Amino acid sequence: MLTNRSKQVVKKEMTIMEKAYLPAIFSGMLITFKHIFMKKATIRYPEQVREFAPVYRGQHVLKLDEAGAERCTACGLCAVACPAEAITMVAEERKKGEENLYREEKYASTYEINMLRCIFCGLCEEACPKEAIFLTDRIVPSTFERDEFIYGKDKLVETIDQKVDVTKRQTPEVLEFKKDKKHKHNRTFLDRVLKPSSKH
Amino acid sequence: MSLTQYIFWFLSFLALMSSLMVVFTKNAVYSVLCLIITFFAIAGHYLLLNAQFLAAVHIIVYAGAIMVLFLYVIMMLNQNKDTEPKKHPYLMVISVIAAGLLMLTMVGTVKSAELPGSTIADAQVGTIEKLGQVLFTDFLLPFEVSSILFLAAMVGAVYLSKNKLQS
């Protein structure tokens, strides 16, 4: 009785017309017949693609910078931020002569995302201080084997001639949000050392 | 032998074999299925005698209705060795006597019956029109009396089920 929306159920005796059921059956059949001519809700997928939201969170991409060097520095913040623990990486020091391949002095020699674990929340993207990882509007294709869902760098890093457009995800609001140090995943290592969070 | 005779012998063999199987199989469901085959063989005999109506009704009533109910009941029962009730030897004697009496009656009837030979004078003898006319003129009383028999059976069934519900 809190909301005043409760309704008393009455079981009243049916009239003869209702007992005959036939009128009810006919009206029901009329409804189903009308539905034959209604617009179909189906989207015929491979030929016809549903319109994506501009901030759709699909398969990840590891971005290259303008010179074509990997932006990722293997800081591990994405892996820490990941609630599903889908990201693993191995960091390595950049050798001499690899400056055109890796932007920072440290880079990820392996970078793997388990797409079966990933929940596509986008926290890795928010956590990334180097703007190296983004979610895109590409759908992770299905395969038959489980290990094929573990995407390594071969599938994640974009190529220099086929850059993935992520400008839609880098709206001014998003960039502004990324500076908000209130959120743990927006803090860099330095921030943490200077202002440790209250939990720890 | 003509084709009709071949069919006759085949159907007779089938009827006898399957009715023997009804008695000798251990599994009650097999018995019922064999009985259905027997009914089909007998319906075939009716057809040979040009009694199409009788054949159809035989299939509908016996194979299509009564045997379905039999099968229904047997499937519902849990037929194990342990649940089988012990039969009194008394019962065996009684059943042998009853079956013997039935056989005597049958033999007596067949012996006294005058077989008109294999020639069927009228090809229309088994059709519905003929049967209906005979049934509603010469045999009207037995026909109606048999329906009273069914009525009695129905009343009995209703009474039994009602009685069980009340207690």
Add this chain to the structure above:
Amino acid sequence: MDPLLFKAILVVAVFGITLIVALYSTFGERKIAAVMQDRVGPNRAGPFGLLQPLADGIKMFMKQELIPSVSNKWLFIIGPCIAMLTACMTGVVIPWGGSLTFGDQVFELQIADLNIGILYLFGVVSLGVYGIMIGGWASNNKFSLIGAIRASSQMISYEIAMGMAIIALVMSTGTLSLKEIVMQQDAGLANIVYQPLGFLIFLVCAFAETNRAPFDLPECETELIGGYHTEYSSLKLGFYLFAEYINMFISSAVIVSFYFGGYNFPFQHELGLDGNLLTIVQTLVFFGKIFFFVFFFMWVRWTIPRFRYDQLMHLGWKVLLPLALFNIFATGLVMWGMGKL
């Protein structure tokens, strides 16, 4: 042409058409279900998905065939065979059209014009339950057994009302031959005019006898997994499913022959068509009517939810049976009043 040869061709043709119609009924069923639920339905195999039934058939063939080790192997195999056999046997007495004339020979488009046609039909239908019962029992599975028991009691209950509805029809037509019934409707009005109540009872019972929704309690996915065919796989399962569609086709043909003039259509003799041409048009019209009823079967399936078991029994014994008896009585009264008795 030899009459026997013509009969053989007719048998093969009827058999083939029945199977093809049943094959495409499965496709139609899915398509109709889809459009009634605002979906598209199968549209990938071939143009408009027309090859879908073939793909389904091949799938049925290729699937692994399992016979449960605790089952009764013989009966397990015989079950679907009986279901298929009885389904195919009913097409024999249905008049598919008038007669074709080649030279001085006249061929009837009916395999057998039995003078007990209706009884034959009724007998075969009453045997149809054995396929389900034997299959369900032989599976040695409780769900199958419950399905089989439901099937048998349902069939028995609705057969009685069905028979009573037919008796009223036989009273008004005065014959048991389907050909005769159809011919009478050519001369007069369709039987639906004389037997509206009988038609309604027959229709409901036809739904129950073919185990179609809302009377599909023997299979009843939500309660019994698959009912009597829970343990079946591969082609044997295909037989059971296929038999249902054949039954649907044949019962539509029977309904049309009994109550909607069979192959006749209004003003057919005013068209001035040649004998053979008229027969062909009549057959096409007959199939048109049948397909409407097949569609009707599917339409009802995707509209009305399944009965509860006590409701099923209540409808069969306490509603349809008294109605059918009343129908017989009323038919008798009217005939007596019209001086036809």
